[in-house]
Amino acid sequence: MSATNSSPTDARRLRGVLAPVLTPFHADLSPDARRLARFCRWLLAHGCAALAPFGTTSEANSLSVDEREGLLDAILEEGIPADHLLPGTGACSLTDAVRLTAQAVGRGCAGVLMLPPFYYKAVGEDGFFRFFAEVIERVGDARLKIYLYHFPPVAHVGFSANLVERLLHAYPRTIAGMKDSSGDFGNTKTMLHAFAGAGFDLFVGSERFLLAGMREGGAGCISATANVNAAAIDRLYRAWRSPEAEGLQAEVDAVRGAVEKVPLIPGLKTIVAHFAVDPAWVTVRPPLGDLTPAQRAALLADVAALKLALPDMRG
Amino acid sequence: MSATNSSPTDARRLRGVLAPVLTPFHADLSPDARRLARFCRWLLAHGCAALAPFGTTSEANSLSVDEREGLLDAILEEGIPADHLLPGTGACSLTDAVRLTAQAVGRGCAGVLMLPPFYYKAVGEDGFFRFFAEVIERVGDARLKIYLYHFPPVAHVGFSANLVERLLHAYPRTIAGMKDSSGDFGNTKTMLHAFAGAGFDLFVGSERFLLAGMREGGAGCISATANVNAAAIDRLYRAWRSPEAEGLQAEVDAVRGAVEKVPLIPGLKTIVAHFAVDPAWVTVRPPLGDLTPAQRAALLADVAALKLALPDMRG
Numbered sequence: 001m002s003a004t005n006s007s008p009t010d011a012r013r014l015r016g017v018l019a020p021v022l023t024p025f026h027a028d029l030s031p032d033a034r035r036l037a038r039f040c041r042w043l044l045a046h047g048c049a050a051l052a053p054f055g056t057t058s059e060a061n062s063l064s065v066d067e068r069e070g071l072l073d074a075i076l077e078e079g080i081p082a083d084h085l086l087p088g089t090g091a092c093s094l095t096d097a098v099r100l101t102a103q104a105v106g107r108g109c110a111g112v113l114m115l116p117p118f119y120y121k122a123v124g125e126d127g128f129f130r131f132f133a134e135v136i137e138r139v140g141d142a143r144l145k146i147y148l149y150h151f152p153p154v155a156h157v158g159f160s161a162n163l164v165e166r167l168l169h170a171y172p173r174t175i176a177g178m179k180d181s182s183g184d185f186g187n188t189k190t191m192l193h194a195f196a197g198a199g200f201d202l203f204v205g206s207e208r209f210l211l212a213g214m215r216e217g218g219a220g221c222i223s224a225t226a227n228v229n230a231a232a233i234d235r236l237y238r239a240w241r242s243p244e245a246e247g248l249q250a251e252v253d254a255v256r257g258a259v260e261k262v263p264l265i266p267g268l269k270t271i272v273a274h275f276a277v278d279p280a281w282v283t284v285r286p287p288l289g290d291l292t293p294a295q296r297a298a299l300l301a302d303v304a305a306l307k308l309a310l311p312d313m314r315g
Numbered sequence: 316m317s318a319t320n321s322s323p324t325d326a327r328r329l330r331g332v333l334a335p336v337l338t339p340f341h342a343d344l345s346p347d348a349r350r351l352a353r354f355c356r357w358l359l360a361h362g363c364a365a366l367a368p369f370g371t372t373s374e375a376n377s378l379s380v381d382e383r384e385g386l387l388d389a390i391l392e393e394g395i396p397a398d399h400l401l402p403g404t405g406a407c408s409l410t411d412a413v414r415l416t417a418q419a420v421g422r423g424c425a426g427v428l429m430l431p432p433f434y435y436k437a438v439g440e441d442g443f444f445r446f447f448a449e450v451i452e453r454v455g456d457a458r459l460k461i462y463l464y465h466f467p468p469v470a471h472v473g474f475s476a477n478l479v480e481r482l483l484h485a486y487p488r489t490i491a492g493m494k495d496s497s498g499d500f501g502n503t504k505t506m507l508h509a510f511a512g513a514g515f516d517l518f519v520g521s522e523r524f525l526l527a528g529m530r531e532g533g534a535g536c537i538s539a540t541a542n543v544n545a546a547a548i549d550r551l552y553r554a555w556r557s558p559e560a561e562g563l564q565a566e567v568d569a570v571r572g573a574v575e576k577v578p579l580i581p582g583l584k585t586i587v588a589h590f591a592v593d594p595a596w597v598t599v600r601p602p603l604g605d606l607t608p609a610q611r612a613a614l615l616a617d618v619a620a621l622k623l624a625l626p627d628m629r630g
Contacts, residue, residue, distance in 0.1 A: 029409065029449075061407040061434035064380065064414070092376040094344065094600055099379070117602045119376035119433070121469055122578070127602030134344075134601050154436055156471050263437070285409055286449050287432045287442030 013176070013201055014086060014110050014147075015219045017234045019048050019226035020055030022269055023063070023071070025283040031067050035280070037078030039272070042313060044084060047230030049220065051080070052113050052179075054088035054100075056154060057224040057265055062285040065096050069103055082108035086222075090115030090149060094131060098138045101146075111145035111176055113222070118155040125163045132167055136174050145176035151205065152182055161194050168200065179222045181205025185212055192216045207233045208256060211249045214240040224264055228271045229255045258302035262295045263288070270296055271303060276313035328491070328516055329401060329425050329462075330534045332549045334363050334541035335370025337584055338378070338386070340598040346382050350595070352393030354587070357628060359399060362545030364535065366395070367428050367494075369403035369415075371469060372539040372580055377600040380411050384418055397423035401537075405430030405464060409446065413453045416461075426460035426491055428537070433470040440478045447482055451489050460491035466520065467497055476509050483515065494537045496520025500527060507531045522548045523571060526564045529555040539579055543586045544570045573617035577610045578603070585611055586618060591628035 021043065024035040040051055053075070054060035054068050063071075072087055089100035089112040097114065104112045114135075116128045136144065148167075152158040159178065167175045177200050180188045188209060192202050193216070201219035204210055210221045210233065226233055229252060236248040259267050266284050270291055273281035282290060291299065336358065339350040355366055368390070369375035369383050378386075387402055404415035404427040412429065419427045429450075431443045451459065463482070467473040474493065482490045492515050495503045503524060507517050508531070516534035519525055525536045525548065541548055544567060551563040574582050581599050585606055588596035597605060606614065 056434075062409060062432065064408050064410040067408075067410060093379050093382075094377060095379040095382060117377065119371075119469065120602055121471075123602040123604065127604050130604060131601040154434065156436075286446040287435055287438040289438065289442050289445060 012083065012110070013219075014050050015201070016049030017047055017207075017220055017226050017230050017237050018050045018052045018086060018203065018222040019043050019230055020057040020088070020222060020224060021051050021053040022227050022265070022272060022281075023053075023058045023060070024281055025285060027280070027283065029283065029285050031063065031071050032280070033071055033074035034078070035278075036071060037075045037080060040075055040080045043227070043230055044080070047232070047234035048226060049234070050084040050086055050110060052086045052088065052222050055113060055149075055222070056151065056181075057227065057268065058088065059265065059285055059288065060088045062288070065091070065099060068100060072103060072107065076107055083110050085109045086111045086113050086147060088113045088115070088149065090117070092117045092119040094134055097131075097135050101135055101144065102139045102141070105139060105141045105144045108143075111147050113147045113149050113179055115149045115151065115155055116157050116159065118157050121157055125160060125166070128157070128159070128163055129166055129170075133170065136171055142173065144174050146171075146174055147176055147201075147203070148178045150178055150180050150182055150187075158182065161190055164191065164195060164200075168195065168198065172199070175200070177201035177203065177219065179203045179205050185209055188213060188218070189216055192218060206256065207236070207252045210236055210252070211240055211245050224268060225252075225256050225259055227268050228259070228275075254306055258299065258306060261302065262291055262299050266291045267295075267299055270299060272313065274300055274303075327398065327425070328534075329365050330516070331364030332362055332522075332535055332541050332545050332552050333365045333367045333401060333518065333537040334358050334545055335372040335403070335537060335539060336366050336368040337542050337580070337587060337596075338368075338373045338375070339596055340600060342595070342598065344598065344600050346378065346386050347595070348386055348389035349393070350593075351386060352390045352395060355390055355395045358542070358545060359395070362547070362549035363541060364549070365399040365401055365425060367401045367403065367537050370428065370464075370537070371466065371496075372542065372583065373403065374580065374600055374603065375403045377603070380406070380414060383415060387418060387422065391422055398425050400424045401426045401428050401462060403428045403430070403464070405432070407432045407434040409449055412446075412450050416450055416459065417454045417456070420454060420456045420459045423458075426462050428462045428464050428494055430464045430466065430470055431472050431474065433472050436471055440475060440481070443472070443474070443478055444481055444485075448485065451486055457488065459489050461489055462491055462516075462518070463493045465493055465495050465497055465502075473497065476505055479506065479510060479515075483510065483513065487514070490515070492516035492518065492534065494518045494520050500524055503528060503533070504531055507533060521571065522551070522567045525551055525567070526555055526560050539583060540567075540571050540574055542583050543574070543590075569621055573614065573621060576617065577606055577614050581606045582610075582614055585614060587628065589615055589618075
């Protein structure tokens with residue numbers, strides 16, 4: 001499928017199912033750009049409309065800025081199309097956020113997904129507004145499309161409706177949407193009712209909310225589990241108006257439920273390693289850790305019992 | 316005063332009052348290394364036993380790794396003695412933490428002050444243990460002394476007594492102490508009773524706890540307010556066993572109370588700008604913001620009313 005649709009206001013906007021792509025590491029914990037590019041290609045061929053590398057699931061904040069920059073260039077060189085990429089470029093440091101965002105827009109990426117600077121907690125709306133304004137002004141590129149990454153359960157800071165409104169008012173052509181990973185569908189509805197239709201595309205942060213989100217005017221989902229279940233999630237995305245939608249929602253929920261029984265990122269890497277028959281995939285960077293043998297066995301048993309439609313990842 | 320004492324086990328350990336040094340910025344928000352070096356010299360001459368640049372108060376997480384590296388080299392070149400420095404080198408990214416820590420130990424710094432990787436919240440003790448173990452092994456330098464920076468109100472993660480015990484057991488010569496910024500003196504006492512005397516030096520994170528901390532076996536304090544009130548805090552540190560100690564504690568508490576009425580970092584920069592007659596000092600990086608004119612006026616009125624013993628910072 002295409003990463004874009006044809007809305008009246010903008011011919012090329014992201015929609016559908018995006019994976020925050022897992023980052024493979026070598027045994028020495030350095031990032032493995034070639035394995036990443038291969039996995040990106042596989043995801044685009046198996047249900048992902050586009051890719052959001054350098055998200056939480058990608059362990060992006062466990063990477064240096066040099067590593068993030070290098071990986072983006074590497075996957076572009078390996079042929080992953082820039083207009084199918086929504087890299088995470090948020091950072092606590094203004095200079096890091098500017099550098100990563102400028103690189104992404106310079107390379108022609110469809111947009112960037114930005115966490116707010118998440119170290120200081122008491123800065124309030126004004127502080128986050130100033131930060132994003134400074135990034136936008138410094139990058140100074142009319143092509144820039146920012147998707148706000150709202151993830152209070154981990155970042156402990158986020159975007160209020162009032163802050164989104166201020167940003168949209170100041171930068172209507174740049175603020176393009178949101179990934180809502182609040183886990184609170186009340187928040188999702190508030191954002192959709194306030195901003196959807198004004199060129200603001202909301203992606204739910206978990207496919208658990210995909211059907212409900214589409215019914216309220218959402219644009220799709222950007223979900224960790226899309227790393228292993230994108231085809232099924234994409235079927236739900238395409239069929240959300242159909243009578244089968246509730247059943248498809250239940251199917252993807254069952255997979256999500258199985259994966260959520262273990263720590264999510266090592267769990268997803270374990271599944272990829274298993275289906276790709278590529279044990280190197282399990283490696284995570286500290287502070288994340290490997291699954292225990294018992295967790296691994298239980299997860300793979302669950303996955304087998306679900307008779308997942310996971311395509312063969314080998315080769 | 317000297318940055319070191321002569322404990323039976325180690326001839327050169329940090330003790331006393333340390334400032335997490337404010338970072339001055341140019342108007343374009345780039346760091347101002349020369350102003351920083353000048354301020355470091357002033358602090359060492361006016362009550363600070365040593366300096367902890369690149370802490371929370373230093374806006375360190377708003378700086379890139381290149382900026383942090385460059386500033387450390389710049390102040391060393393300007394003559395700030397490495398053995399009086401405890402730079403912050405914690406980072407969410409393993410590679411960043413290793414790079415900053417290796418630089419600091421390579422330059423001969425007395426130690427490093429390390430936040431845990433603060434993005435992922437659910438990794439638990441094992442995750443943080445692995446992260447620190449990996450940093451220590453990769454830096455691979457017997458001179459390394461790590462002070463654990465425990466600051467749950469902002470980092471939302473921290474060091475349990477059990478984690479400290481595991482780290483001390485695995486790396487007894489490297490894990491040197493803690494800055495306890497929990498704001499919970501019960502935690503401070505727990506840590507002191509468990510580890511003080513075993514070559515583990517605990518610094519309270521606010522001078523409000525300095526007298527209480529010294530009475531329980533603490534090593535001093537590393538406090539934001541030491542940027543503007545180190546001389547008085549140092550008098551309390553030196554006199555903690557004397558009858559005047561309670562009165563000195565009340566005096567430093569009054570200053571802290573005045574500064575805490577406004578956002579702390581811009582408040583401290585406003586005081587420095589005022590006493591140094593150097594308006595450029597007020598600049599903060601987003602997401603932090605300037606004081607309002609009313610906050611500024613109230614703060615400077617409070618400072619005047621307290622008849623602070625702040626030495627003249629001019630020149």
